[in-house]
Every structure is written in structure tokens, then in C-alpha cells.
Amino acid sequence: EKVVVSGVTYDKNTSRITITEIPDIPGMAAKVFTPISDAGIVVDMIIQGSSGEKGLANLSFTVPKADFEEAMKIVEKISKEIGAGPVHGDPNIAKVSIVGVGMRHHAGVATKMFNSLSQANINIMMISTSEIKISCVIDERCTELAVRVLHDAFGLDKEPEEEG
Amino acid sequence: EKVVVSGVTYDKNTSRITITEIPDIPGMAAKVFTPISDAGIVVDMIIQGSSGEKGLANLSFTVPKADFEEAMKIVEKISKEIGAGPVHGDPNIAKVSIVGVGMRHHAGVATKMFNSLSQANINIMMISTSEIKISCVIDERCTELAVRVLHDAFGLDKEPEEEG
Numbered sequence: 368e369k370v371v372v373s374g375v376t377y378d379k380n381t382s383r384i385t386i387t388e389i390p391d392i393p394g395m396a397a398k399v400f401t402p403i404s405d406a407g408i409v410v411d412m413i414i415q416g417s418s419g420e421k422g423l424a425n426l427s428f429t430v431p432k433a434d435f436e437e438a439m440k441i442v443e444k445i446s447k448e449i450g451a452g453p454v455h456g457d458p459n460i461a462k463v464s465i466v467g468v469g470m471r472h473h474a475g476v477a478t479k480m481f482n483s484l485s486q487a488n489i490n491i492m493m494i495s496t497s498e499i500k501i502s503c504v505i506d507e508r509c510t511e512l513a514v515r516v517l518h519d520a521f522g523l524d525k526e527p528e529e530e531g
Numbered sequence: 532e533k534v535v536v537s538g539v540t541y542d543k544n545t546s547r548i549t550i551t552e553i554p555d556i557p558g559m560a561a562k563v564f565t566p567i568s569d570a571g572i573v574v575d576m577i578i579q580g581s582s583g584e585k586g587l588a589n590l591s592f593t594v595p596k597a598d599f600e601e602a603m604k605i606v607e608k609i610s611k612e613i614g615a616g617p618v619h620g621d622p623n624i625a626k627v628s629i630v631g632v633g634m635r636h637h638a639g640v641a642t643k644m645f646n647s648l649s650q651a652n653i654n655i656m657m658i659s660t661s662e663i664k665i666s667c668v669i670d671e672r673c674t675e676l677a678v679r680v681l682h683d684a685f686g687l688d689k690e691p692e693e694e695g
């Protein structure tokens with residue numbers, strides 16, 4: 368499978384919420400997201416890496432900037448109910464992604480993306496991958512620079528597209 | 532956009548590695564993954580949620596079971612070089628995913644998946660989402676049960692497919 372990174376996309380209309388020190392037992396993720404979906408808030412990325420500390424997990428997710436305050440309130444209430452820890456949020460983020468086919472079978476594509484962001488001194492706050500897309504959350508002020516360096520790194524000519 | 536969850540897939544040939552307490556500065560993700568891709572190890576999921584502690588981040592990723600030992604050795608060496616913390620690994624995991632279109636615009640799909648795993652008392656160790664797929668890492672012994680409850684929850688008739 369030849370790797371074809373066909374484009375770079377970005378989304379500035381996003382914000383991040385992280386709920387920390389969640390008891391790592393069945394049912395907690397459902398408890399966090401049920402009130403979010405009941406409120407009709409559309410969630411883009413949901414990320415849980417396995418955490419280092421025994422028995423506790425962090426859950427991060429992204430919502431449109433307009434829903435940030437409401438989602439923060441919901442999650443702070445839930446955190447108390449389920450005995451989790453502090454809730455952190457950051458509305459000043461953007462997501463930049465490279466899209467293409469066959470990326471999963473090539474470990475080098477993600478490394479190339481991380482390398483090019485690092486050379487531009489852009490800090491990566493969140494990472495999420497799928498077969499057709501690798502996304503990094505960065506400081507919103509770095510969006511244009513990130514899109515340009517990714518464009519160059521992958522030799523793309525076309526104008527980057529903003530995600531819908 | 533109507534949500535159409537069209538299938539459930541699973542992958543038992545996977546293992547998880549987490550490197551904790553990484554200095555959250557530009558360049559660290561590139562330092563972790565360069566030797567992995569140089570060794571030709573194919574990485575499936577890469578997950579970085581934003582961590583709670585100031586200035587430190589955890590990075591988790593999955594590799595085929597056959598590459599687990601080698602990847603653990605590489606990452607333990609890197610962790611020392613970049614001043615990160617302990618490395619945790621778990622080769623006894625599986626990934627279960629629901630696939631479909633239009634999922635991103637419906638917050639309820641992920642919640643429904645988490646709810647059905649929780650009712651079967653299956654603990655979710657990692658979560659990663661994209662527009663067409665929501666993946667959960669679970670204990671490998673729960674794979675068949677997870678596939679069955681997800682099948683039922685989303686009213687799917689077809690046999691689940693194993694990921695290639």
C-alpha cells in the first residue's frame with residue numbers, strides 16, 4: 368500500500384476539556400458523556416490514553432468553541448458525582464490533521480508529522496490517529512505556521528482546507 | 532447527516548505501550564517515534580490526551596503483539612534519554628471499533644458504545660475516535676463479549692469482521 372498523504376486540514380473552531388483522576392472502572396466513560404450528548408453538544412475527538420497511575424484515568428475530548436463553557440460546567444458537575452479529580456479546559460486550541468490512505472501501515476508518516484511540527488517549535492497538546500488521518504491539537508496561534516510546515520513536509524501543492 | 536453505524540470490527544493482534552511523564556515541550560513526540568519507525572515497527576493507534584499535571588504528558592500507542600517486546604525496549608531507552616518517567620505495557624489487549632458515517636455529528640453514538648460496554652462490565656482502557664470509527668481498547672479476554680454487545684446495541688445483523 369503506497370502512502371499518499373493527500374492533504375492538510377485544520378479546525379480552529381474547537382476547544383479541549385480534560386477530566387482527570389477518573390476511577391478506571393466500567394461505566395465511567397458512559398457517565399461522563401451521557402449528559403454531554405443529552406445536552407446535544409457535538410463531540411469531535413474523544414481521547415483516553417492509558418494513564419500511568421494505578422486505577423485512575425484521564426479523559427479528554429473536544430467540542431466547538433461555542434459549547435466550551437456549557438460542557439465545562441457539565442463535566443465539573445459529573446466529576447464531583449463520580450469522584451474524579453480536577454477538570455482542565457482550553458478554548459484556545461486548533462486541530463491540524465494530515466489525511467491520506469495507507470498511513471496505518473507506515474510508521475514513518477506520523478513521525479514525519481511530529482518532526483515537522485517540532486522543527487517549527489510547535490508544541491503538540493493532543494494526538495489522535497486513524498487509518499486515514501493523523502490529528503494534532505496545538506495552540507490556535509500556531510495554526511497557519513503548522514499548516515504551512517506540514518504542507519512543505521509532505522510536498523503538497525493544494526491550498527489547505529478548513530474542516531467543516 | 533443520518534448516522535449509519537454499519538459494522539463492528541476487532542483486532543486482537545495488538546498491544547499497548549505508554550510512556551509517562553514526558554516533558555511537554557516541542558520535539559518529544561518526534562523523539563519517541565523516530566526509533567520506532569526506524570525499526571520498521573508499524574504503529575496503529577497513537578494517543579496523547581492532555582495530561583493533568585503541569586508540564587508533563589503521557590503518550591500511548593499500539594503495535595502488533597509480535598513487536599511488543601522490541602518496542603518496549605526502544606521506548607524504555609528513549610524514556611531515559613529524554614528524562615521521561617516509567618514505561619507501562621500490556622500485550623493482553625484487543626481493540627473493538629464501531630464503524631459508520633456521520634458519527635462525528637452525533638454525540639450519542641459514542642455514549643451508546645460506552646454504555647453498552649459498561650453494561651457488560653467491560654472496562655475501557657483507551658479510546659480514540661475519528662469521523663468514521665470509534666475504537667476502544669479493552670482486555671483481550673472480553674473481545675467476543677464486547678463484539679456481541681456492540682452488535683446488539685447497534686442492531687447489526689452481519690458477522691463482525693476481524694481487522695486485517
Ligand SMILES: C[C@@H](O)[C@H](N)C(=O)O
Nearest residue numbers: 393394395396424655
Ligand atoms: C475511564 C473509563 O474509560 C473507564 N475505564 C470506563 O470503562 O468507563
Ligand SMILES: C[C@@H](O)[C@H](N)C(=O)O
Nearest residue numbers: 491557558559560588
Ligand atoms: C508530549 C509531546 O507531544 C510534546 N508536547 C511534543 O510536542 O512533542
